[in-house]
Amino acid sequence: MAAIEIDGVQKVFDGMERAAVAEVSLTVADGECLVLVGPSGCGKSTLLRMIAGIERVSGGQIRIDGADVTDREARDRDIAMVFQNYALYPHMTVEENLHFGLKIRKMPKAERNKRVEAVAQMLRLDELVRRKPGQLSGGQRQRVAMGRAMVREPKALLMDEPLSNLDAKLRVLMRAELARLHGRVGTTTIYVTHDQTEAMTLGDRVAVISDGVLQQVAPPDELYSSPANLFVASFIGSPSINVAEGVVRDGRLVFAGVELPIPPVDLGGRTRVLVGVRPADLNPFDKSGAGAVPLRATVEVAEHLGAEMHVLFPVVGPASHAGTEVSGDQGHEREGVLLADDGSSLFTAVLPAVGSVGPGDRLDLGIDPELLMFFDPETGGSLQRVSSTAGASSR
Amino acid sequence: MTASSGAGSVGPRTGRRHGARHSGRGLTRWLFLLPALVLLAVLIVYPIGDAIRLAFTSWDGFSAPHSIGLSNFEDLLKDKRFKESLLHNLAIVVAIPIWIAVPYAVACGIHTKVAGWRFFRLVFFLPVVLSPVVLGAYYGIVLAESGPLNGALRSVGLGGLAHEWLNDPALTLPVVIGIIIWATFGVGVLIFLAGLANLDEEIVEAAQVDGASRWQIQRHVVFWQLLPVIEFWTVIIVIASFTAFFPLIYTLTKGGPGTATFTVDFDLYSEAFTSGRLGYASAIGVVMMFIILVTCGGLVALLRWRRS
Amino acid sequence: MNAAADSPPLRPRLTARRGIGRPSVGKLAIFVIFAALAASCIYPLLFVASTALRTNADYRASPGGLPSSFTSENFERAFSQLHIGRLALNSLMVVVPAVILIAILACCAAYALVHLEIRLSRLLLAAVICMMALPPTVLLIPIFKLVLDVGLLNNRLGLILVYTALNLPFSIYLLTAFMRSVPVELLRAAGIDGAGPVRTLWSVVLPLIRPGLMTLVTLNFLFLWNELIFSLVILQQGMGRTIMVGIAQFQAQPEKNYGVVAAGLLLSMIPPLLIFVFFQRDLARGLTAGATK
Incomplete structure (x- = not known):
């Protein structure tokens, strides 16, 4: 577990004039769950992928646990990620999927088994460990993807729209499940979604992004009562x-x-x-x-x-x-x-x-x-109340 | 929570210059590609250049090649056997419509699920897996003057149809072309079947509802949708028409009778390794490369143009 | 023919509209033509097998007919005179290493081209496709010179390398198609799990493209086992020749023994036929790759 500092991170894709992510600075505290929310195409996923190390930054710096990881490969950042369509290895059983990351890091078998067992139990995957992803339902796959990320006990957990492939009912259920897991494990988490309800219910703080520009970072209630713009x-x-x-x-x-x-x-x-x-x-x-x-x-x-x-x-x-x-x-x-x-x-x-x-x-x-x-009719910026300065947040 | 090993040991790097980042990773990536690239560069790209260089030399395969300018090409213009070989390749090109039509028709037949179509699909593929050497040897025996084919024709009273299949200058080249078409049509059938499987059945059904006859559907619906596949197969056989004949001719006719079945690739081999004129053979190779380039390029351009 | 008559009309609706009779006559015609074609495809096997199993005298009595007695003499002479065992071994010693080498190099190259974000990957792939269209005969003489110059003439290694290079463009092209079917996110997930490019290739990509690899290996084995011209030029010496060169030269002798030739042919057909029987689907997939896209 660790704090994540994002310092002026920027992404300009080749051949594009506008930045997909424009100099975003953010700090995610140790153990916090920060949600990045915004309409699709706003750059929130790009930002997450830069934090993960699967997209290179065009400028700025990313620090995890105080160490500059900007130039490090994904595998050297000690983070875990849950993908939108889970990206489970289809040729491996659930168990092998969970073991894979630990095996690569050369963890002794006994400890691996202990960890996998614990995670499988926590996510109620015990019955499924011998199955392959193709034989699982959407919700089960989602849990395996969570398990694969959690079993590594990474410094940070990154989630890219992890619930968007589930049907509406299951999504609400899994949302509560994620909140419960975060409460128990407390890993520093960055969660990307386009669904503001998910953002409000899961985030300790929520960062709203539009057009690659960070609009406001605040706890959900503050975002609701004192929006910056x-x-x-x-x-x-x-x-x-x-x-x-x-x-x-x-x-x-x-x-x-x-x-x-x-x-x-x-x-x-x-x-x-x-x-x-x-x-x-x-x-x-x-x-x-x-x-x-x-x-x-x-x-x-x-x-x-x-x-x-x-x-x-x-x-x-x-x-x-x-x-x-x-x-x-x-x-x-x-x-x-x-x-x-x-x-x-x-x-x-x-x-x-x-x-x-x-x-x-x-x-x-x-x-x-x-x-x-x-x-303000021109800029869209919020006009501050004179008496109570407490709730207003600066951009 | 404990951090896993590995990640923590890497110290924070300083001096981020974005241009130079991930350079270590870039090197690994090229290492994957390098062995293949080196091999291709040494054994394909370099030889292409060397083929052109050797075409301007005289070389017997023992002493060092020495440059003789354009005289190989001048000789080619006067070379009767080479011109004859080219003519034979032209005959093969003329046969290309048959080479397209046979597998096309067979694939359509299989696609209608004629009785036993699975069996036919399997069996038609059989000649494809056999080496041209095997086929050459086989037909050398079967088509011999006193071989089984003539024997069979005579025994059923069709002795008049018996020929010296491999010894009649007018007959041997068509026989060789026929064998090549027969030996490769299985691949064509597979390719056309793959195309037919991707066909938009709804359009065919719409045409049926519109009252189109089978022939009209075939002509106006199926054919047009299969055109890209036909183009693909055509390019393949154009290339094959310059290279697939050597092993068969080498084993079946040795270019004979006389020079009746000399093709450009066989001529190239003969000049180089029978007559020991490797520089001259290189010139043949260069001409051949040029012809294929022009033919294939022209063909693709023509088909593209017709489609648009 | 019975089968044709028995098969139910495929589209009853059309049959009814067109009047009866006609479609089944058409189908019968197709069936007869197909049966004849099929016979021409199967007959080589029967003929070679029967000729190999009978004496020369018996063959001369009725070349196309059935044997009246069987003998194993032709096979014995195929081993003693044609040295078919030696030739087959020679072929295997060239073809197997080449097929393995092609598989390794093509895997690595296709993986790098498709998944490792190499700057020039599109250009390189285009170059590879151009090389596919190049007829190998054009390269015969310069490759011969190259092999001669580096002293690998009449050396198996020379032929192995030449075979590998000649079949690489097609193999890389074929594998890139399979590589593309592996979702990028899986590779990203492997990276986050801590796998480097080598580990990702080995543990994630290869298991997923195994069918493609199978196709590649069988196809290349078939091509190289059957190859003649480069083998003829590069392995010229008597005892190192490959099986197709040996057979081609043996059957070219004026007073050849048909039975021995047939025995040699039959034995040389065994690997291709095994591939045909067991890997027919892989071959079909490989040969039609790129036809429909």
Whole structure:
């Protein structure tokens, strides 16, 4: 186990002008689980592969346990990796797969057996040790891949979208399993995923990457409550944050068709800002806090999910595409901003499932000015609250 | 947790200059390639150059070759046997359509799952594994004047069809070409069968639904889809037409009767190792290399052009 | 013919539309032609075997017919006069080392070209393919000169090296196709597990391309066992000759004994026939590689 320091690491692929990974600096503490998250093609996997030593860096330095490993081969870095499609050796049994890395490192047989046995037991692979990967189910293969990585007791464990090949149910199960294993073994872990839920549930800290640029590194709750910029705000959280343009007029903020008092935010003299509100922060008006301002919503779509429901409704004011502008990434898989028929933006509210709500129904929601987030319309950067400086993180 | 051995022992390297990194690994990589590359360089690339150099020399195989300029090539222009050999190779080239059509037709036949197709597929491959020397010796016996073939023809009252197969200047070259086609068609069948297996069956079925006849399907659907495979096979047999004949001719006819079955490769061998004119033979080799280069290049270009 | 009549029509729908009769007549014609072709492919074996097993007098009585009595005399003379045992051993002593050497060199080279990220790999592969298209006859004289100059003429090592070089381009090409089917991630995983390039090749890549290696070995054995011209030129001396040279020269004698020639042919066919029987699938895979892509 060891800390990993990434110092200005950069990757420019041959023939490409833009860097796939642009001078990323990060430190993963000993025993920590850091999740790299971002839309596909954002460079998170490239960064992981550079840490693993299977991709060369174009610049910068990588240190594991204090030692500069930038020029070292993967095999000399003492890290283990779990691949997206597991990369188990198809001609070896599960047992042989687990033994392989230890055998290469010339570990005595007795100790090897002990370790393999322990790992097989921990991952409930005991029954499967004589099988070959071709005879295993997806979840079992995933566990073998985990086992192969863990049995080496490496300084760090790198995982590249390890759950993405599993079906939805199994993925949730394995997610919990991974959290449990990390809790027990406590190996320094870097975990790559495009799924923000996975990131939020597994990471001690989460690093959001877009277009090869590190956007923010913070614990999950902080990422959610104080995103550094619009990209992070809209990438983290499901359903995605509602964003619309707000106009400052006569000391009041006009936003989504309602007038609000301006919260203590350093607007820096701007009269137009982007304002975001989390769907979960839009509550029925009667249940909102004291300072809440009423917002009348005409339901366009209501999605009933059992315990809760998602209500989509149009709001007055121009739609904001700032979220996608900041990311600048056309290939990214999140839908853009929802638009109503007349081109105004659609907001989502997550409400407790009460009664049947359908299109055309009117709802009275409350907007709490204290829960609003403000972003610079040009740069997408978060505008800091004046009073509470604690939660804000710097870029 | 303990760090495994090995990794820890390597001290941190300083002075990262990105251009020079992984240089140790680069060397290992080239070590994998080196033995093969050296062998190819010494025994293939260098000889190609040497073949051209020797073509401008006179060399008997004992003394040192000495340069004589273009006179080998001048002699070639006047060499009756060489021109005749070229002509025979031209005859072989003319036979190439048969060389393509036979395996193509046989593969289509097998593909329709005619009764016993597995057996046929196996048996048609049999001549391929046998050495041309064996086939030459075999046909030398079977086609002899008093051999089994003529014997069989006479015994069924077809004595009129009996010929001196290997001694009739007009007949021997076609016989030799026929044997080569027969000996290699098994490979062609396999290649075409592989192509047919990759055929888009849906298009064939669509054509059937459209009411196309078998012949129309064959002509308009199957043939066009198999064209790349046909091209592949054609390139192979064009190369083979210049090189596959030597062992058969060496064992079956020795170029005879007279010079009726001399081909360029056999001529090259004879000039070099029967007449001891290795420089002259090199010139033949260079001409041959040139012809193959032009033929194959032209062929590939033609097929590419026709397809686009 | 019975079989043709018995086989159910493949596409009943079409048969019905075209009227009965016609497709089965077509099939019958195909069957008859195929049967004749098949007979021409099998007959050499039968003829050589029967000629080898009968006396010369018996052969002359009816060359194409069946033997009336059997003898082992031809085989005995194949060993004593043709020295077929010696010739076969000579061939094996050249072919086996060459096949092994080709397999090793081609494996290493294909592995490096496909998986070790060599800068010029595409160019090198293109060069290898060009060499495949080069007819070996063109190289006969310069190779002869080279072997002569380094003093390896009439030396098995000379022929082994020549055979290896001549078959390397095809072998490398064939193996790269198999190498590509090994997922890159497996190699990365091996690297992370601590395996160097040699270990990765040995423990991960080779087990996965074993079928390809099998194909390569059988195909090369067949090619080299049957090869004539380079063997003729490089191993000229009587006692070192390979089997095909020995047979070719023996059968060229004017007063040859058909029975002895046939016995020699039959014995020389044993390795190819064994390969044909046991490795037919490997051969087919090797010969059609590259045909459909």
